[in-house]
Amino acid sequence: MKELRHVGSKKRKKEENRRNMALPATVSRLFCLTGRIFTSPASRHRQTANMPTERRYISTSPRNDLRFKLDERTAHSSLDLFKKDTGIIYRMLGLDPSHVEDNPERFKDWAVVFGDEKISSGRHYWEVTVKKSQEFRVGVAEALMSRDDCVGTNNSSWVFGYAQRKWFTMTSNKIVPVTLVGKPERIGILLDYEAGLLGLVDVEQPRLIHTIRAEFKASLCPAFGLWDGELLTHSGLEEPKGLN
Structure with a gap:
């Protein structure tokens, strides 16, 4: 009986892990459909750190x-x-x-x-x-x-x-x-x-x-x-x- 419960518990954890792994992809698709870009907090931090502190307009018009x-x-x-x-x-x-x-x-x-x-x-x-x-x-x-x-x-x-x-x-x-x-x-x-x-x-x-x-x-x-x-x-x- 203990062995059956142990097998069932492992099966449930495996299923939860599968659903958690699928979540970011689902959220990412949702943000794409609404015209927004989804990034993780760590990614957003890296992007902010790499942005220049000052922008200068440069024309590309002929x-x-x-x-x-x-x-x-x-x-x-x-x-x-x-x-x-x-x-x-x-x-x-x-x-x-x-x-x-x-x-x-x-x-x-x-x-x-x-x-x-x-x-x-x-x-x-x-x-x-x-x-x-x-x-x-x-x-x-x-x-x-x-x-x-x-x-x-x-x-x-x-x-x-x-x-x-x-x-x-x-x-x-x-x-x-x-x-x-x-x-x-x-x-x-x-x-x-x-x-x-x-x-x-x-x-x-x-x-x-x-x-x-x-x-x-x-x-x-x-x-x-x-x-x-x-x-x-x-x-x-x-x-x-x-x-x-």
């Missing part, structure tokens, strides 16, 4: 020497293009809107103009001479953005602006102050489409002064708003080193 001109078809009637369509001048009175060719791409209520190139990938850099203006916005906008809106007032445009001697970022009509910039004669714009980054660049240093993070989902165009003086664009430039 760099492109973007070349563009300003698209007269989009320009508001108060904006004059000059220097082979690379610069814009603000005219307070402007042209009579009825004297400007009517088309659905033109901004009719806001002094805005787009660049003539569409961007859907890659890393791009251009500069803008801003010394002759005291009120402007520069950045990017979706090519199909509503022409009833001004750049910065909706969720399809991202800009850096300057007004009343202060810099700011603007998107979805939300304004965020940008400090420690001053009023340079020329600024740079860095766009990394895949990384969702738009940067304001100090061209003298060079360095990134401020960045806007976004998830770009549609083709973008360089975008400009102007309510005083003039702006001059410079494209086809090589990106300065060290902006990562």
